Amino acid sequence: MNFKDSKSIDLNKVYKEFRPIVSYKVRKTLGTYNPDWEDIVNEILTNVFEKLKAGDFRGDSAIGTFIYTITHRRIIDYIRQKSKVLRYIPEVNPFPDPVDNVEQKERAEKIAGLIKKLKPKYREILYLYYYKGLTRKEVAEQLGIPPRRVSELVNYSHKLLKKMLIK
Amino acid sequence: MKKKCYSSQEIDDYIMGRMDKEKRDHFEKHFFCCPRCFGEIQKREEIFLAIKSEGQKIFREEIQGKRSYQPSPLRKLLALLTPKEWAAVCSSAVLFLMIILAGTPHIKRETPQFFLNEDTVRGETINLISPIGEQKTPPLRFEWEKLDKTVEYTVYLFDSKNTLLSSWSTKNDYLEISEKTNIMLSPGNEYHWQVKAFSTRGTLTAVSMKKQFFIR
Structure with a gap:
């Protein structure tokens, strides 16, 4: 998907294409059993849409890279928050269990x-x-x-x- | 960020958690922009996860040691090259042979001669039934196995020196000789006989072996 800037972006297309990718990245990093993964995905996508509407995406990089950066930052924030509460991060299951x-x-x-x-x-x-x-x-x-x-x-x-x- | 798509080996490394952090970050950035690589991750990961979760059922024999994988000598030989390389080697060999054959001057050799005579006949043989071996009295009847398409048989009688004594023709699969003729077969002597078969056109179609009989 190639977009030059925020104005030419179709949000429906963005949602359809990037929700599976963002979900995959979040689940892969935080673990399939993490109950918060779906909320985090929704937060990320909401944040992406807000930034796109505000014109924060100037088209300097690919939209995928833009969304990746937001996803990556949100995941780090989440891990930091949890670390403060639990003092350690629960061991992440590296492979989502297909039996779930x-x-x-x-x-x-x-x-x-x-x-x-x-x-x-x-x-x-x-x-x-x-x-x-x-x-x-x-x-x-x-x-x-x-x-x-x-x-x-x-x-x-x-x-x-x-x-x-x-x- | 790497523009070029990642190899299947790199994708497997990512799925199986074998990628170092720096490379993993680059790869993740890449598949956010590359639906092809993301699709490939999903396909391969599905198989990988199925193997991880159902592996004990799938590979029961392997786990119990009932099936082990050791390379055979043939496999080791085949493993020296990949199938593509083997194909290239075979193609080169064929090309080489074609060049050699094309470059070889045509040598005219003497054409082999094939001929058909009374001793060399392609086709069936006739099995002789009697007389064979030792006989108490001079035989009056000669018998052999009948052939399907033959019209006429000729029976040849030879003495011990292979000199033709007499011959007879018949359409039956036996020959009865008269006592008058029979007189020439004297006791204490050895004789040979043979049968040849001919078609309607008179073509020799089958020949028997020469069989010997002896009159006491």
């Missing part, structure tokens, strides 16, 4: 079923790389293949799963 709702759980089970159907060469890559968390170099050493080949197999596995999910 039924829909995601079903989706995860569907993906799991599809992975089971993959050929062993793709399963082994996914097992070593994602499940065991080995680096590409470590996977390559274990399987006796070049690291570049590991990347190719990982990417091809994603491609296969994507195709299977569409079906």
Whole structure:
């Protein structure tokens, strides 16, 4: 999305495009279980709209960078506030748990079923790389293949799963 | 900020929390402006999270050690090059062979001669049934297995020195010889016989092996 300045901005488009990105960033940083994440996202977007209406976005940078800066600052403020109250930040879950709702759980089970159907060469890559968390170099050493080949197999596995999910 | 999109490896590093802070900040700034990279994050993260949450079910065999991944010698060999590189090597080899073959002068070799005679026949063979081996009396009947398309058979009788003594033609799969003819087969001697089959046009279609019989 390219906007030259605040006047040419369609707020509906901004909301539609950036809400998922802002939500993702907030949840990723603060953790999926954080009950405040949705409020913070709303605050950020409200702040963005106010600044856009006030003409604070002059088009010097991309609108994405502008929204990123606001998001980043708000997250830091939140962490500071919580630190004052709790004296420490509760450990953030680095990966949102897909089991946090039924829909995601079903989706995860569907993906799991599809992975089971993959050929062993793709399963082994996914097992070593994602499940065991080995680096590409470590996977390559274990399987006796070049690291570049590991990347190719990982990417091809994603491609296969994507195709299977569409079906 | 990096203008160019991030690689799938970098995206995985971000998802799996392997990116250092500085690079992570740059990447986050980038995907705020790049729907393509953000879409890629979401797709890859979905698979990653499914593996993390359902991994124990998906990889039960691997976790229990029932399935281990060790590279085979063939795999090690194949791993020396990527599929693209192998394809390039094969294409080069084919091109090289084509150049060699195109550059080789055409040498005229003597054309091989194929011929068909009474001893060399393509097609069926005739199995002889009797007489074979030792006989108490001179045989009056010669039998062989019938062929489907043959019209006429010729039976040849040879002495022990392979000299043709007599021949007969018949449309049956047996031949009965008269006692008069039979007189030439004397006890204590060895004989050979053979059957050849001919089509309606008189073409030789099948030949039997020469079989030997001995009269006591």
